[in-house]
Amino acid sequence: MADDMQLCETQCVHEDIVEKVKKLLPDEEAIYDLADLFKMFGDTTRMKIMYVLLESEMCVCDIAEILGMTQSAISHQLRILKSSKLITSRREGKSVIYFLADDHVRSIVNQGMEHIFE
Amino acid sequence: MADDMQLCETQCVHEDIVEKVKKLLPDEEAIYDLADLFKMFGDTTRMKIMYVLLESEMCVCDIAEILGMTQSAISHQLRILKSSKLITSRREGKSVIYFLADDHVRSIVNQGMEHIFE
DNA sequence: CGAACATTTGAACATCTGTTCATATGTTAT
DNA sequence: ATAACATATGAACAGATGTTCAAATGTTCG
Numbered sequence: 001m002a003d004d005m006q007l008c009e010t011q012c013v014h015e016d017i018v019e020k021v022k023k024l025l026p027d028e029e030a031i032y033d034l035a036d037l038f039k040m041f042g043d044t045t046r047m048k049i050m051y052v053l054l055e056s057e058m059c060v061c062d063i064a065e066i067l068g069m070t071q072s073a074i075s076h077q078l079r080i081l082k083s084s085k086l087i088t089s090r091r092e093g094k095s096v097i098y099f100l101a102d103d104h105v106r107s108i109v110n111q112g113m114e115h116i117f118e
Numbered sequence: 119m120a121d122d123m124q125l126c127e128t129q130c131v132h133e134d135i136v137e138k139v140k141k142l143l144p145d146e147e148a149i150y151d152l153a154d155l156f157k158m159f160g161d162t163t164r165m166k167i168m169y170v171l172l173e174s175e176m177c178v179c180d181i182a183e184i185l186g187m188t189q190s191a192i193s194h195q196l197r198i199l200k201s202s203k204l205i206t207s208r209r210e211g212k213s214v215i216y217f218l219a220d221d222h223v224r225s226i227v228n229q230g231m232e233h234i235f236e
Numbered sequence: 237c238g239a240a241c242a243t244t245t246g247a248a249c250a251t252c253t254g255t256t257c258a259t260a261t262g263t264t265a266t
Numbered sequence: 267a268t269a270a271c272a273t274a275t276g277a278a279c280a281g282a283t284g285t286t287c288a289a290a291t292g293t294t295c296g
Binding site for chain 1: 130131132135136138139140142143144148149150151152153154155156157158159160161162164165166169170173174176177179180183184203204212213220222225226227229230231232233234
């Protein structure tokens with residue numbers, strides 16, 4: 001009586017459902033990638049950055065000014081956002097201009113909004 | 119020369135863009151709520167739970183079995199998911215059956231998938 | 237009521253995550 | 267080349283987050 005007490009032994013498990021659903025699940029990696037993507041939207045600072053970029057492309061300094069945060073903090077987050085291909089950048093002289101990579105940010109944010117307002 | 123070195127003084131800030139975008143931003147609370155919603159999708163365990171529930175409603179014990187995790191860990195996460203109205207539950211005798219509250223989970227997950235596969 | 241089962245909950249712990257601070261890199265103009 | 271500016275980066279620190287463990291709650295059935 002100490003094997004695996006936490007998992008209900010067998011009583012309440014509905015084997016049919018469990019077996020069926022186990023097969024239908026996507027592989028570990030796909031789920032990992034999905035969670036990683038949504039993590040980007042799960043932080044206030046990054047959410048704000050994306051909202052800002054929905055309006056206009058911008059240099060790091062502008063974003064920092066708009067959000068009232070340090071340039072360093074923004075730069076760190078931009079790096080993270082870039083790594084998940086949500087935003088890209090190009091250099092323009094001394095500045096680096098950041099902008100959304102595609103329309104996915106807009107659609108994902110909109111889906112989220114729909115859930116909130118109801 | 120020590121005031122706020124991190125925020126670019128005034129040189130690089132494009133006042134016109136900054137002013138315009140500042141006004142367009144949603145209020146702090148809306149952004150906070152949105153980030154909170156996406157946080158739910160940003161954890162592997164919760165993501166798996168939602169995937170499972172996309173296939174079928176289920177009791178806590180079944181989910182724990184499918185994911186190979188302790189019943190306690192699942193229960194904690196179910197509580198969090200419930201607090202953001204993504205899932206609901208009903209009691210059926212000794213069991214508690216969990217299920218998705220509406221179709222938002224499906225649409226949000228699908229939007230995420232679209233970004234990943236391209 | 238008491239025993240067995242299913243789920244919930246709280247505290248503790250370890251890990252992950254975001255910001256800060258100091259410094260480095262890269263670009264332009266003198 | 268040097269100075270000034272814009273951005274990036276690394277280490278350190280603090281706070282948030284997820285799992286575990288132990289114990290509590292709630293439900294059914296004899």
